[in-house]
Ligand SMILES: O=C(O)CCC(=O)C(=O)O
């Protein structure tokens with residue numbers, strides 16, 4: 001299955017080679033739908049296979065075993081397992097279960113910081129997730145160098161600012177097979193931060209609301225789907241698009257996906273870029289929200305969003 005979305009080879013960004021062509025491709029994709037695939041990322045197929053196998057073993061466990069690492073045990077670090085229906089992305093329960101992870105560090109007093117919860121029953125999952133977080137952080141920094149170049153900025157613009165101490169969230173989702181009348185695996189939403197790098201298994205399900213209507217973003221072997229989030233939309237005054245997307249697993253099989261979220265530092269404020277290229281005339285966002293009106297930190301923004309999809313967050317993290 002092909003896709004209308006472009007595939008961009010990011011290997012020059014990782015190798016430190018001349019990246020003018022890549023930057024132009026990134027610019028075109030970000031102005032169009034904010035979605036593209038990346039190839040040439042260098043992430044080992046073996047690491048991906050190990051993580052996939054151990055994640056499948058985890059989701060096959062009985063519910064009571066999975067609940068041993070439920071988010072209720074994650075506290076303010078906001079980590080762990082949630083069962084099918086536990087997240088309400090667009091106000092209704094999603095048809096997915098999943099595990100939340102984040103950067104592995106001692107709690108620093110800020111919400112969402114702390115240690116991960118890993119299952120004793122599948123000990124190899126923890127090692128592959130931690131390795132994956134490190135590897136994907138490198139890939140994300142490289143793609144952000146391309147984004148910086150594409151905006152006419154110094155290639156280290158983000159690495160020395162917004163992503164010097166990035167907010168990193170990682171999730172593994174399991175979507176049971178679902179028919180059209182059963183609802184969405186993930187309801188329509190945009191991502192909150194700078195960049196999402198999504199690994200999908202072989203089963204399609206992701207749909208993107210492009211300017212031409214809803215299009216599929218099926219898995220393409222050896223690639224990640226890359227999409228930009230609300231903070232790049234906000235930084236560029238809407239020139240780069242944070243585009244709504246949703247998931248329905250109509251494959252008839254168990255679908256796993258692995259979104260890695262690479263976002264500004266918790267305390268970063270995200271005003272429009274000084275060198276903002278072109279404003280595109282105050283295009284209204286899909287949900288009517290005016291991102292320019294939000295003047296708090298990225299941490300404030302993230303909490304306000306996550307508290308909507310996980311009503312329990314307020315009690316566990318904020319109070
Ligand atoms: O599972 C997918 O394919 C996409 C998930 C997603 O959009 C998200 O977690 O933000």
Ligand SMILES: [Fe+2]
Pocket residue numbers: 189190191196245
């Ligand atoms: Fe998303």
